[in-house]
Amino acid sequence: MNTPHRLNTIEVGDIFRQYGAAYRKRHKLPLQSLKAMSAIESCRTAALGGHVDKCDRCNHSRNSYNSCRNRHCPKCQSLAKERWLEARKKELLPASYLHGVLTIPYELNPIALINQKEIYDILFKSGTETLRELGFDPKHLGAEIGIIAILHTWGAELNGPSPFCIA
Numbered sequence: 001m002n003t004p005h006r007l008n009t010i011e012v013g014d015i016f017r018q019y020g021a022a023y024r025k026r027h028k029l030p031l032q033s034l035k036a037m038s039a040i041e042s043c044r045t046a047a048l049g050g051h052v053d054k055c056d057r058c059n060h061s062r063n064s065y066n067s068c069r070n071r072h073c074p075k076c077q078s079l080a081k082e083r084w085l086e087a088r089k090k091e092l093l094p095a096s097y098l099h100g101v102l103t104i105p106y107e108l109n110p111i112a113l114i115n116q117k118e119i120y121d122i123l124f125k126s127g128t129e130t131l132r133e134l135g136f137d138p139k140h141l142g143a144e145i146g147i148i149a150i151l152h153t154w155g156a157e158l159n160g161p162s163p164f165c166i167a
Ligand SMILES: [Zn+2]
Pocket: 039, 040, 043, 044, 067, 068, 069, 070, 073, 074, 075, 076, 077
């Protein structure tokens, strides 16, 4: 499988292409994870075919590989992430904000992997209830708080889909 030329950057797709097959042999993964890995491995490679980008003004053209458009692909979702962040910035109030991370014990990850919807629902519900309760407490803020909760299924260092948390 051909990979596009890049300058000294290692991406999740590179890691999956190099180690994905061996990892899948040693670990049983849910179908959704297998599909995401496959999409990310193929993203912007010859495996998905290509197209020609052509400038309307100068007629310069270049060949590009097609994107996987998988919602788990960090490359495909980087633009969507930037748009989402810009939209959230417009909602910010002139107030103090805190960044908090809630997580589940690492030992629960195998259960979470096969019961993702249930675990995510519990995590979001219990996490937001806990933060709201702390906010209402006069010893802390004594007021209702607003929360933007996001699920991280990868560590900030992209070190794997293990710490399920909301931030
Ligand atoms: Zn992609």
